[in-house]
Amino acid sequence: MNMEVDFGGLFLHNSTYDYDDYEGKVEPVGGAVFVSVLHSLALAVGLFGNGVLLCVLALKRRSWSLSDTFILHLSVADVLLLLTLPLLATQAAHQFEWCFGSFFCKFSGAVFNINFYCGILLLVCISLDRYLSIVHGIQLYSQKRCRLFHISCLLVWLISLILPIPDWTFLEISQDNEQGKTLCVHLYSRSVTDWQLVSRLLHLTLGFLLPTAAIIICCSFILLQLQRSSKVPKTQRAFTRVILPLVGVFFLCWTPYNITLTVDTIRGSTGNTEGSLQTALMVTKALGCVHACLRPVLYLGLCGNFRRRALAMLGCDTVQHDGSLWELCVGEEAPSDQSPDEVEEQKQMMGDDQQVQSTQC
Structure with a gap:
């Protein structure tokens, strides 16, 4: 009897598989869950915080200052981005598969960049205004230059609407035959490298590097002036305590995305793209989108005037003070070592500053 067993070449095909190219095909399950949760939390906190902020602004609309108007523009830009977060959260929950059609693909991508451009350009305007006021004693935005203020805001929105044109043009839904998914991606009609480079260079230079340099320069001179001189009015010092954290949180949220985008652009131009990237x-x-919910949290923690108004509104109470939400931001009383004359002089300066930034503008 023949007891030999024929394995049919079972051990003949024992070559190992090369996993070097598998990284780009791995489903980013952990990343998808993290992004989905992050978008959901940002949506809940952002809608509540910006809703409270807009209600507070609406209740004091008869006494708006220019700084309050800046807050309004920033909040509107944040709310626009928050409206797209349900789409992005659903996309992440479906392993980044797009389920909402071509229009919402373009809309979500464009609004994402509109929020970024509007946020950083408005911070440039605020930083420049504070720099001229604190360092040179020049009021860039005041009652006499009200038209300049509105022109600046209009230009910020126009630039923010023009720069995302590549998203409206090239963002499309595409079928990924390899993964069997519908994706929302940029589809460049001509040379991918040329159009992608132009689009990203505009984003990185006009949208990030140049505004960042302007903000850093202005804030550096402001800090130097505040350190050198003790004659800077209390209101301007208090305002600086708000604008500097706003700038810091903005760059903390948006810098990682822009660095990653730069690396992806460099590697894409050389033909080296990675799935992990x-x-x-x-x-x-997603971290950049989180920024849309953080500004109201900063106002609540730093601005005593806004905190009092928000708590009073939630408690159906009234607040008599009509000052700016950013001025008197610390909500502190005068130190005990100040003389009555100094306290009266401080109140007079605060009143003059609010009069300069009156709502007749």
């Missing part, structure tokens, strides 16, 4: 773009993009 695309996942990093998704995660850092």
Whole structure:
């Protein structure tokens, strides 16, 4: 009897599989869950915080200052981005598969960049105004230059609407035959490298590097002036305590995305793209979206005037003070070592500053 067993070449095909190219095909399950949760939390906190902020502004609309108007523009830009977060959260929950059609694909991508451009350009305007006021004693935005203020805000929105044109043009839904998914991606009609480079260079230079340099320069001179001179009015010092954290949180949220985008642009131009880099773009993009819910939290923690108004509104109470939400931001009383004359002089300066930024503008 023949007891030999024929394995049919079972051990003949024992070559190992090369996993070097598998990284780009791994489903980013952990990243997808993290992005989905992050978008959901940002949506809940952002809608509540910005809703309270807009209600507080609406209740004091008869006494708006220019700084309050800046807050309004920033809040509107944040609310626009928050409206797209349900789409992005659903996309992440479906392993980054897009389910909402071509229009919402373009809309979500464009609004994401509109929020970024509007936020950083408005911070440039605020920083420049504070720099001229504190360092040179020049009021860039005042009652006499009200038209300049509105022109600046209009230009910020126009630039923010023009720069995302590549998103409206090239963002499309596409079928990924390899993964069997519908994706929302940029589809460049001509040379991918040329159009992608132009689009990203505009974003990184006009949208990030140049405004960042302007903000850093202005804030540096402001800090130097505040350190050198003790004659800077209390209101301007208090305002600086708000604007500097706003700038810091903005760059903390948006810098990782722009660094990742720069790396992806450099590697894409050389033909070296990685799946992990695309996942990093998704995660850092979600971190940028989180910024839309952080500004009201900063106002609540730093601005005593806004905190009092918000708590009074939620408690159906009234607040008599009509000052700016950013001025008197610390909500502190005069130190005990100040003389009555100094306290009266401080109140007079605060009144003069609010009169300069009156709502007749």
